[in-house]
Amino acid sequence: MQRTEVLIIGGGITGAGIARDLACRGAELVLVEASDFSNGATGRCHGMLHSGARYAVNDPISATECAAENTILKRIANFCIEDTGGIFVSLKNDDLDYADRFLSSCKKTGVAAKEITVEEALKKEPMLSKEIVRAFEVPDASVDPFLLTLGNIESAREANAIALNYHSVREFEINEGVIDKVIVENLRNGSVEIFKPEIVVNASGAWANKIASLANLSIEMTLDKGSMVVINGRLTNGLINRLRKPSSGDIIVPSYSSSIIGTTSIRVDSPNENKATEEEVDFLIRETAMMIPDIAISRAVRAYAGIRPLCGSDRSCGREISRTFQLIDHSEQGIENFISVIGGKLTTYRLMAERVSDLVASKLGLSGSCKTAIDPLLSVNREDIHARIASSIANRVVRKSLLFANDVIQRCTEELRGMEVVCSCEEVLRGELSYWCNHQDVKELSDLMRRTRVGMGYCQGGLCIFGLLSTMIDHSDRDPMELLVRFIIERERGVEPVLFRGQLKEEFFKEHLINGVYHLDAYSRGEYEKDLER
Amino acid sequence: MNVALRTSDCIKCSACNTVCPVVSIDGISGFSGPRNLVVDLPRFFAGRMISSQEIFKCTTCWKCEEVCPSSLPLPDSILRLREMMFNEKNLVEGHKRIVENIDRYGRSIEPQLGERMVYVKHEAEILYFPGCISEMRVTSIFDATVQLLEKADVKFGIPANWVCCGAPLEKIGDLNRLESLREMNLMRFGRFDEIITSCPGCTTQFFRHYDRDPLHTIEVLWEATRKNRLKFKPPRNSIRVALHHPCHIKRTIGPQIIDQAYDLLQSIPKVKIVELEDPDKCCGGGGGVVAGFPDLALKLATSKMMDACRSGADILLAPCPFCVLNLRRVDIGRVEEFITFINVYAEREA
Ligand SMILES: Cc1cc2nc3c(=O)[nH]c(=O)nc-3n(C[C@H](O)[C@H](O)[C@H](O)COP(=O)(O)OP(=O)(O)OC[C@H]3O[C@@H](n4cnc5c(N)ncnc54)[C@H](O)[C@@H]3O)c2cc1C
Numbered sequence: 001m002q003r004t005e006v007l008i009i010g011g012g013i014t015g016a017g018i019a020r021d022l023a024c025r026g027a028e029l030v031l032v033e034a035s036d037f038s039n040g041a042t043g044r045c046h047g048m049l050h051s052g053a054r055y056a057v058n059d060p061i062s063a064t065e066c067a068a069e070n071t072i073l074k075r076i077a078n079f080c081i082e083d084t085g086g087i088f089v090s091l092k093n094d095d096l097d098y099a100d101r102f103l104s105s106c107k108k109t110g111v112a113a114k115e116i117t118v119e120e121a122l123k124k125e126p127m128l129s130k131e132i133v134r135a136f137e138v139p140d141a142s143v144d145p146f147l148l149t150l151g152n153i154e155s156a157r158e159a160n161a162i163a164l165n166y167h168s169v170r171e172f173e174i175n176e177g178v179i180d181k182v183i184v185e186n187l188r189n190g191s192v193e194i195f196k197p198e199i200v201v202n203a204s205g206a207w208a209n210k211i212a213s214l215a216n217l218s219i220e221m222t223l224d225k226g227s228m229v230v231i232n233g234r235l236t237n238g239l240i241n242r243l244r245k246p247s248s249g250d251i252i253v254p255s256y257s258s259s260i261i262g263t264t265s266i267r268v269d270s271p272n273e274n275k276a277t278e279e280e281v282d283f284l285i286r287e288t289a290m291m292i293p294d295i296a297i298s299r300a301v302r303a304y305a306g307i308r309p310l311c312g313s314d315r316s317c318g319r320e321i322s323r324t325f326q327l328i329d330h331s332e333q334g335i336e337n338f339i340s341v342i343g344g345k346l347t348t349y350r351l352m353a354e355r356v357s358d359l360v361a362s363k364l365g366l367s368g369s370c371k372t373a374i375d376p377l378l379s380v381n382r383e384d385i386h387a388r389i390a391s392s393i394a395n396r397v398v399r400k401s402l403l404f405a406n407d408v409i410q411r412c413t414e415e416l417r418g419m420e421v422v423c424s425c426e427e428v429l430r431g432e433l434s435y436w437c438n439h440q441d442v443k444e445l446s447d448l449m450r451r452t453r454v455g456m457g458y459c460q461g462g463l464c465i466f467g468l469l470s471t472m473i474d475h476s477d478r479d480p481m482e483l484l485v486r487f488i489i490e491r492e493r494g495v496e497p498v499l500f501r502g503q504l505k506e507e508f509f510k511e512h513l514i515n516g517v518y519h520l521d522a523y524s525r526g527e528y529e530k531d532l533e534r
Numbered sequence: 535m536n537v538a539l540r541t542s543d544c545i546k547c548s549a550c551n552t553v554c555p556v557v558s559i560d561g562i563s564g565f566s567g568p569r570n571l572v573v574d575l576p577r578f579f580a581g582r583m584i585s586s587q588e589i590f591k592c593t594t595c596w597k598c599e600e601v602c603p604s605s606l607p608l609p610d611s612i613l614r615l616r617e618m619m620f621n622e623k624n625l626v627e628g629h630k631r632i633v634e635n636i637d638r639y640g641r642s643i644e645p646q647l648g649e650r651m652v653y654v655k656h657e658a659e660i661l662y663f664p665g666c667i668s669e670m671r672v673t674s675i676f677d678a679t680v681q682l683l684e685k686a687d688v689k690f691g692i693p694a695n696w697v698c699c700g701a702p703l704e705k706i707g708d709l710n711r712l713e714s715l716r717e718m719n720l721m722r723f724g725r726f727d728e729i730i731t732s733c734p735g736c737t738t739q740f741f742r743h744y745d746r747d748p749l750h751t752i753e754v755l756w757e758a759t760r761k762n763r764l765k766f767k768p769p770r771n772s773i774r775v776a777l778h779h780p781c782h783i784k785r786t787i788g789p790q791i792i793d794q795a796y797d798l799l800q801s802i803p804k805v806k807i808v809e810l811e812d813p814d815k816c817c818g819g820g821g822g823v824v825a826g827f828p829d830l831a832l833k834l835a836t837s838k839m840m841d842a843c844r845s846g847a848d849i850l851l852a853p854c855p856f857c858v859l860n861l862r863r864v865d866i867g868r869v870e871e872f873i874t875f876i877n878v879y880a881e882r883e884a
């Protein structure tokens with residue numbers, strides 16, 4: 001049994017942000033995450049660092065929060081943000097009055113929006129449709145949610161926090177209105193670990209109600225699925241937004257070597273219903289192609305979906321519920337040391353974390369103050385890295401390697417074949433993989449993906465799978481076939497809704513390759529899958 | 535359409551990299567290969583491209599496109615990127631020279647022999663466009679072509695004041711200069727629609743950028759032998775020859791010309807044809823590589839000449855002035871230009 005001041009449930013951006021904040025204030029804490037960090041809504045979001053503009057007209061509180069956090073994050077977390085800027089465009093038949101309201105609302109809420117001429121917009125974004133009639137520039141940016149979360153986790157660890165992935169909360173032991181013990185299953189080996197925390201913070205996003213139910217409480221919330229499609233290639237320099245009342249298929253986010261289009265909004269019953277459908281893919285391509293026509297002829301590589309936990313259950317449409325967050329102190333419902341936080345956005349995670357930490361700190365009587373708006377998330381030591389490795393690669397590797405750039409580069413330059421490109425879609429080096437294979441957090445091949453982007457490109461693990469698997473089994477005693485099958489299942493889930501044109505051909509080819517190399521035909525694969533289920 | 539979009543149907547089979555002659559010589563670290571350059575990298579940039587000299591190492595042999603199961607326009611995309619990257623101030627030494635020569639002489643190379651005379655003997659029905667190399671470097675091509683066309687009774691003329699077709703400019707990405715050369719040439723071609731060329735580079739250029747359908751000399755000669763206007767006498771001693779299949783004939787103008795070249799060789803008595811192991815392997819002479827990366831071009835040519843020696847041929851025949859120039863830089867083996875060789879044995883049919 002392990003005592004701790006704070007136990008945080010959930011290793012998405014919210015949990016990670018709280019962990020960093022509280023650890024820096026000197027709290028003793030443990031964070032547990034059932035899967036890998038950022039594998040919930042966080043890693044399945046659109047990756048947009050909002051400027052607030054999208055919410056200016058209908059949700060002014062969110063808008064103001066986003067505007068402030070946008071500036072802060074660009075300062076403290078620039079390693080995972082591409083400050084590309086964004087443009088809002090109205091098309092011919094869009095409500096043009098909305099554009100005027102938009103500009104004045106931006107002014108009121110503190111969002112820096114500026115009208116530019118159609119010619120200027122086309123010059124900035126040559127791929128834009130010639131049909132646009134008005135355009136506004138805003139400071140939107142593209143953010144890597146995996147890196148942002150891992151950055152917070154590592155920063156918390158630097159301040160002595162314990163963060164454990166593959167640890168799932170199973171049960172609470174409640175004693176006279178206090179959560180006395182939290183029973184956690186270690187999914188790496190099936191063992192049970194017991195924590196005795198003074199305060200429990202429920203940051204489990206879409207699962208918040210499920211966690212609350214362990215304390216016989218319920219949280220009123222609705223689940224709203226949003227899907228996105230990864231389009232091969234960067235079609236735009238910055239983000240493109242449709243200027244209209246927020247609806248589906250409004251946004252294009254350039255991210256690494258792709259453009260991500262989204263999103264939809266569909267009510268669902270369970271956080272596990274996070275699969276994008278072919279209909280959603282069709283819809284999103286049609287809708288966003290009105291802004292960037294080339295999307296219609298581009299290759300859709302993958303589709304994925306995340307679940308938004310929205311506070312309240314009264315209203316019918318997911319988009320009308322405020323995107324600002326809700327902080328619940330369950331002492332009012334009879335559990336003294338239990339706090340839940342739900343809703344919000346990736347963009348405002350830091351602010352949410354600050355509010356939660358304030359509450360926790362006052363309960364614990366901590367005196368340290370919040371410094372997350374000032375201290376850079378990671379103090380990466382870039383010294384002589386650039387001298388040791390070709391600079392274009394160095395930039396990318398350093399960006400992805402959080403605090404470990406020096407060690408990662410060392411692997412790349414000193415290991416046999418460390419500089420070999422294993423994943424050419426995303427330019428991932430064998431040395432990077434080899435570093436992360438030895439990291440305590442990495443269990444599955446997809447954990448390597450979230451840390452290095454291996455397998456995220458247009459072949460979706462088609463070619464890198466061989467190098468990826470061989471590197472992993474050099475450093476792990478896991479059954480390679482099990483690793484392989486798990487990875488393939490995960491990748492296929494996202495490919496299924498886009499099986500047409502390029503991706504269809506790709507999948508046929510991969511089927512042959514993987515069957516040929518690993519003798520993994522449909523039958524033997526089915527057997528493995530059955531084994532995994534058991 | 536941007537490059538990333540044109541090549542987005544890649545399935546990553548790597549067939550292109552496997553057959554790329556430059557990858558085979560320079561390794562993936564020296565030349566990261568067609569897939570990386572025109573499929574993978576352009577995805578990271580919206581309508582822009584990083585500057586890298588590497589892209590100028592491609593010989594435009596078109597081999598990658600031939601094997602690509604998705605038939606992606608790979609060499610074309612490489613040329614497109616060169617065009618986007620073109621910056622007169624950043625050219626490598628050899629490419630700078632091409633541009634200077636064109637500006638000064640209207641030729642891609644510096645004149646060495648003084649300009650050849652304008653040759654119009656008959657009431658011309660068709661134009662012969664000699665091209666820079668045949669006119670001033672491998673001059674035997676010019677002489678042989680003129681003699682052969684005469685023997686075959688072709689009523690041809692050479693346009694006065696022609697300028698370089700622009701093929702080298704396309705290869706270094708200078709499409710503005712190419713355009714002005716094109717206009718000058720078209721003006722000088724006047725009423726003539728039909729053009730004969732003795733250089734696959736010119737031939738390719740005319741159909742890619744001039745919207746013409748030019749004939750290669752081999753096609754004209756083949757036609758003439760079929761119509762019994764030409765016949766061949768045997769050499770004194772029998773000769774073993776091997777035929778190099780130039781990339782720009784085999785994969786851009788059309789493989790039928792290679793067949794025609796074999797037909798012509800077969801009709802010369804006592805000429806024995808031996809096969810090269812990999813007859814359409816690139817000799818390194820194209821794509822501006824001889825000018826830009828002479829060492830790389832030499833290595834490719836050496837590999838070709840080794841093949842020729844292994845085949846047991848006395849002479850390696852190459853129907854392309856660029857190939858001949860580059861192959862002759864190698865110290866081993868003997869290279870002859872194809873038309874020049876044919877001309878020695880061709881006679882007017884009585
Ligand atoms: C489709 C979509 C698009 C979005 N786009 C954007 C955007 O562009 N910009 C933006 O700012 N915001 C965006 N958001 C919002 C943003 O993604 C979320 O607000 C944010 O990621 C929420 O993070 P979280 O940590 O609260 O939840 P999550 O990331 O879901 O984290 C909860 C974690 O709890 C874990 N957990 C669950 N049960 C247990 C258990 N029993 N034990 C231990 N751990 C458990 C889960 O595994 C999960 O990792 C988007 C959201 C969606 C759904």
Ligand code: SF4
Binds near residue numbers: 555
């Ligand atoms: S055209 Fe030839 S040299 Fe150029 S990339 Fe393709 S195979 Fe390589």
Ligand code: SF4
Binds near residue numbers: 543546569573604
């Ligand atoms: S041959 Fe074609 S499909 Fe195969 S890797 Fe090369 S570009 Fe891609």
